[in-house]
Amino acid sequence: MASSAELYARAVELIPGGVNSPVRAMGSIGRDPIFIERGQGCHVHDVDGNRYVDWVCSWGPLILGHADPEVVSAVSEAASRGTSFGAPTEGEVELAAEVVDRFASVEMMRMTSSGTEASMSALRLARAVTGRERIIKFAGAYHGHVDGLLAEAGSGLATAGVPASPGVPESAAASTVVVGWNDAEAVRSAVADARPAAIIAEPLPANMGVVPPEPGFLELLRELADSSGALLVLDEVISGFRVAWGGAQEALGVAADLTVMGKILGGGLPAAGYGGSRELMERVAPSGDVYQAGTLSGNPLAVAAGLTTLRRLDAAAYARLGELTDALTDALREAAEGKPVKVASQRGLVTLFFSPEPVRDFAGATACDAGAYGRFCRAMLDRGVYPPPSQFEAWFVSLAHDEEAIELTARAAAESLEEALS
Numbered sequence: 001m002a003s004s005a006e007l008y009a010r011a012v013e014l015i016p017g018g019v020n021s022p023v024r025a026m027g028s029i030g031r032d033p034i035f036i037e038r039g040q041g042c043h044v045h046d047v048d049g050n051r052y053v054d055w056v057c058s059w060g061p062l063i064l065g066h067a068d069p070e071v072v073s074a075v076s077e078a079a080s081r082g083t084s085f086g087a088p089t090e091g092e093v094e095l096a097a098e099v100v101d102r103f104a105s106v107e108m109m110r111m112t113s114s115g116t117e118a119s120m121s122a123l124r125l126a127r128a129v130t131g132r133e134r135i136i137k138f139a140g141a142y143h144g145h146v147d148g149l150l151a152e153a154g155s156g157l158a159t160a161g162v163p164a165s166p167g168v169p170e171s172a173a174a175s176t177v178v179v180g181w182n183d184a185e186a187v188r189s190a191v192a193d194a195r196p197a198a199i200i201a202e203p204l205p206a207n208m209g210v211v212p213p214e215p216g217f218l219e220l221l222r223e224l225a226d227s228s229g230a231l232l233v234l235d236e237v238i239s240g241f242r243v244a245w246g247g248a249q250e251a252l253g254v255a256a257d258l259t260v261m262g263k264i265l266g267g268g269l270p271a272a273g274y275g276g277s278r279e280l281m282e283r284v285a286p287s288g289d290v291y292q293a294g295t296l297s298g299n300p301l302a303v304a305a306g307l308t309t310l311r312r313l314d315a316a317a318y319a320r321l322g323e324l325t326d327a328l329t330d331a332l333r334e335a336a337e338g339k340p341v342k343v344a345s346q347r348g349l350v351t352l353f354f355s356p357e358p359v360r361d362f363a364g365a366t367a368c369d370a371g372a373y374g375r376f377c378r379a380m381l382d383r384g385v386y387p388p389p390s391q392f393e394a395w396f397v398s399l400a401h402d403e404e405a406i407e408l409t410a411r412a413a414a415e416s417l418e419e420a421l422s
């Protein structure tokens with residue numbers, strides 16, 4: 001088998017940067033990408049024969065870990081009956097029912113293949129319903145690579161240190177108003193000035209690292225949406241099905257008009273979606289006039305993986321995920337004791353910020369010592385632990401992680417922090 005170095009040398013000739021999504025390139029941590037051969041449980045194996053405890057887990061979808069036997073068999077079984085029909089199947093109805101059961105604010109949903117399409121479609125619907133154009137988004141929030149949402153967008157853009165992307169038409173950028181996360185005054189005045197169609201937020205942001213809302217902030221967004229006639233669009237692509245049975249909306253007691261979902265929804269295959277009240281969702285074609293479609297939307301393999309995954313996520317699973325997250329958080333905090341590093345944590349999500357102060361917004365996140373984070377990551381990889389290769393992405397805890405993986409991570413983190421900060 002070819003080595004990572006050999007594959008990367010070929011890949012950069014054929015694929016921009018050698019990767020099909022920028023953060024995989026590992027440029028921000030100062031090394032070349034690792035090519036994966038396979039994953040099992042909480043481990044990935046690279047083509048060079050190294051094994052790592054994986055805290056990326058495909059950036060969120062793999063809450064059951066890699067190659068979960070039940071998911072693999074559901075996908076294989078679905079594949080044996082045909083991989084795509086361009087016609088509805090029973091599984092899509094079952095999956096929609098499972099989602100509607102979990103989100104109190106969702107009565108109907110529509111599936112797409114990616115979170116990008118889902119947030120784009122939710123905003124199209126919000127604009128159609130309100131007859132307005134402007135959208136308020138928060139600095140450091142990522143909602144996919146939708147043209148108008150690539151301003152101060154967190155995730156890969158933050159990793160690459162670019163505020164926005166060339167190629168976005170001025171008209172698309174002009175309809176987006178970017179406001180600081182957790183900045184109540186700024187969002188109040190933006191709503192008053194902009195008369196927005198929607199306020200879009202990650203209710204538990206995880207694309208600038210994990211930066212929870214301060215008390216009252218989500219309630220304020222709900223209130224401002226109501227008083228201004230805008231829709232509140234909550235992007236639960238990461239938080240949904242992860243931080244609680246009913247997502248961040250349940251965990252934090254706030255209701256969206258439209259919810260964007262993805263990642264866990266497809267159980268490691270491409271699936272995402274958006275949903276809301278029957279009244280709003282019936283505006284979507286063909287029951288309504290707002291067009292949105294997809295050749296592979298509701299793909300039977302993705303639906304099989306998603307349904308199998310969601311059905312495993314019961315109260316006991318969330319309790320266990322909380323336990324594992326707390327253990328990882330405690331271990332990292334202990335390793336970081338006395339160092340200019342802060343650990344942020346929500347169920348299933350952790351970030352190690354190279355910052356002496358807790359991070360409460362994008363400015364705080366971008367002030368972190370990304371160079372030290374890069375040295376830390378490289379040291380962790382040398383010790384068989386694979387953290388997210390970006391200061392601005394979360395560590396994703398799965399149910400396949402265990403105490404042994406956390407102990408190994410804790411030992412590696414203590415040594416790697418010494419190395420990175422000395």
Ligand SMILES: *Cc1c(COP(=O)(O)O)cnc(C)c1O
Nearest residue numbers: 114115116142143144235237238
């Ligand atoms: C990953 C992500 C998206 C985009 O989903 P893709 O499937 O990568 O297009 C949107 N919003 C949030 C919050 C995400 O984390």
